[in-house]
Amino acid sequence: MRTFLLIDTSTSRTSIAVVSDSEILFQEHQDGALAHGQAISKLVAKALDHIKADTKIDEVIVGMGPGPFTGLRAGIAFAQSFAFARGIKCVGVCSLDAIASQISDPDFIVAVDARRREIFYARYTSGLRIGEPKVCQPVELVTLQLPIYGEADGEYPDPTAFIEIAATGKTYEQPIYVRRPDAYPAPVGVKFRAFTQMDLVPAFAIEKAAYGSDAWTMAQLREEYSGKNRMYLAAEFSGELIAYAGVADLAGVADVLTITVADGHRRKGIGRELLRRLIDWCRTQKCEAIMLEVRVGNESAIPLYRSFGLIEISRRKDYYGPGKTAIVMRKELK
Numbered sequence: 001m002r003t004f005l006l007i008d009t010s011t012s013r014t015s016i017a018v019v020s021d022s023e024i025l026f027q028e029h030q031d032g033a034l035a036h037g038q039a040i041s042k043l044v045a046k047a048l049d050h051i052k053a054d055t056k057i058d059e060v061i062v063g064m065g066p067g068p069f070t071g072l073r074a075g076i077a078f079a080q081s082f083a084f085a086r087g088i089k090c091v092g093v094c095s096l097d098a099i100a101s102q103i104s105d106p107d108f109i110v111a112v113d114a115r116r117r118e119i120f121y122a123r124y125t126s127g128l129r130i131g132e133p134k135v136c137q138p139v140e141l142v143t144l145q146l147p148i149y150g151e152a153d154g155e156y157p158d159p160t161a162f163i164e165i166a167a168t169g170k171t172y173e174q175p176i177y178v179r180r181p182d183a184y185p186a187p188v189g190v191k192f193r194a195f196t197q198m199d200l201v202p203a204f205a206i207e208k209a210a211y212g213s214d215a216w217t218m219a220q221l222r223e224e225y226s227g228k229n230r231m232y233l234a235a236e237f238s239g240e241l242i243a244y245a246g247v248a249d250l251a252g253v254a255d256v257l258t259i260t261v262a263d264g265h266r267r268k269g270i271g272r273e274l275l276r277r278l279i280d281w282c283r284t285q286k287c288e289a290i291m292l293e294v295r296v297g298n299e300s301a302i303p304l305y306r307s308f309g310l311i312e313i314s315r316r317k318d319y320y321g322p323g324k325t326a327i328v329m330r331k332e333l334k
Contacts, residue, residue, distance in 0.1 A: 002058045005047070005082070006159035007040065009075030010067030010095035011112050011151045014039040017159035018047050018057070024160060026050045033113075036071040040078050057088065061162040064092035065176040066120035066133045067112065072175055092172040093165040096122045096133055096150075098157035101164065103149050109141060111150040117332045118309065120178060121150075135178045137311055137332065187235075187269045192277065195225065195232035195244055202241040203234075206262045214320060216258075224257055231281045235261075235270050245274040247282060247290070254282040254333075256292035259301075272304060279308065279333070288334045293319060293326040305329050 003020040012033035018026040026047040030039040062079035065072045076092070083090030096110045103110070103124070111121040114135055121141065122133045141148060149155045195203075200222055207215045216224065225232055227248060235243035242265045246257040256278060261270050282290050292310065294301050310329040319326035
């Protein structure tokens with residue numbers, strides 16, 4: 001007979017259970033997205049007080065996520081420390097699998113809150129997970145037209161299901177972090193600063209070289225730069241302007257006006273850093289969302305925008321001229 005301590009903090013709920021030979025000796029949870037660190041120690045102490053004094057914990061099984069970083073780490077760190085102190089085994093399982101084990105539908109999705117208006121999710125067919133968990137905005141799952149189970153509907157990981165999952169060998173040694181990293185190395189030697197009128201002439205030269213006949217005229221560039229409720233950034237290298245970007249706050253929804261990097265300086269993280277700073281400004285302005293247009297087929301820009309959580313919401317035919325379609329992308333900021 002083996003006794004398991006089961007821990008999960010991948011959602012806003014801290015769940016603890018003790019199971020021995022398929023018998024639940026203790027099971028309790030506490031809700032609170034910011035309470036994992038305090039809740040887990042109290043619940044485990046309560047569990048140990050509840051079971052018989054001679055009952056020995058043989059193994060710890062912990063939910064490895066996916067889940068928000070802070071809460072997830074609290075559970076994993078506690079589980080590993082508990083197991084290390086007692087000299088017992090600690091294994092991790094996918095928390096979404098522990099929700100899916102309770103669902104009988106043939107084809108469905110399990111999703112939990114990832115904060116930042118995103119969700120962690122995985123698709124299941126005939127009880128089996130398809131691929132690794134992913135992260136997206138909820139609207140991206142609508143097109144799949146599948147039932148969605150999870151935290152929003154009161155479905156949480158069942159700690160007792162962890163034993164069956166671990167027995168199959170589907171275990172994880174590291175936390176399941178699927179969210180795109182927020183931090184990237186800053187471009188070496190590049191200075192980012194506010195755009196000024198002195199930048200208009202070199203910016204116009206970059207504009208013409210980058211867009212040809214589709215480029216803004218000097219008058220248009222000056223007009224866009226001097227408009228209300230907007231912010232323009234410049235990037236320079238060795239004192240020379242090499243990139244610029246602008247965004248406007250249009251009644252609470254920000255519109256990216258341009259992100260342009262000079263030839264010879266592309267694919268070095270400059271556009272990424274400019275976009276990050278534009279989004280930060282939009283947040284300080286308390287914009288509810290940020291939007292932009294990108295030409296269909298622009299395979300250097302589209303992945304960048306997607307990496308920041310912008311998703312396609314529509315298309316505009318002939319936006320850049322006859323036969324040149326624009327993809328309209330949006331990211332919620334609140």
